[in-house]
């Protein structure tokens with residue numbers, strides 16, 4: 001596939017997502033402009049967490065898109081297809097991973113990748129989306145407070161060239177994104193659920209009422225997740241309202 005992206009590589013920056021958003025506000029860069037860096041001084045994770053990544057060990061980048069074909073009611077589809085692009089990339093390495101709702105990529109019970117998408121909207125459609133991705137590639141030791149992290153290198157026991165991996169991953173991401181113009185959301189949804197972590201398996205969760213056992217049934221168009229409890233009660237959760245234990 002011809003490279004239809006444009007990479008801006010920085011040695012150090014606070015956050016590639018913040019840099020990308022600033023770029024959009026100043027000059028509306030061409031779609032698929034990618035901001036990547038060796039090190040983020042303020043890498044952002046979900047829920048105001050910090051994203052930790054050792055210098056020049058992993059991929060930390062933001063992909064700029066203008067997903068005007070996606071209605072805000074369906075905005076979680078962007079997350080779904082980006083998760084699937086990452087799964088495609090990992091499958092190309094013969095690694096089978098799962099999508100842990102809403103935005104994490106897991107290998108067995110360890111996190112290999114996190115996604116942070118920051119959107120702007122115009123009327124009822126998405127106008128801009130900065131797709132921030134942190135994927136662990138060559139780092140094999142992680143801080144004690146991140147006990148469940150894993151990397152490509154930790155799984156496959158070899159080192160990778162980061163530039164090559166970025167290009168491979170971008171091709172998979174852009175392929176999924178471009179296809180989303182053509183195929184309907186049902187197909188994306190099916191693929192997403194096929195790779196959903198703990199789907200149809202009893203698992204432990206925590207919500208505002210405490211710890212309980214239940215089963216992941218499916219996710220809704222708006223990204224909420226449906227969990228069936230042991231006593232067959234159906235609960236629907238928004239982001240941040242449910243924790244997997």
Ligand code: BTN
Nearest residue numbers: 015017044045046061114132134
């Ligand atoms: C998460 O799992 O909490 C989401 C992590 C997202 C991290 C990436 S690294 C590149 C981009 N820039 C950021 O500041 N965050 C995202």
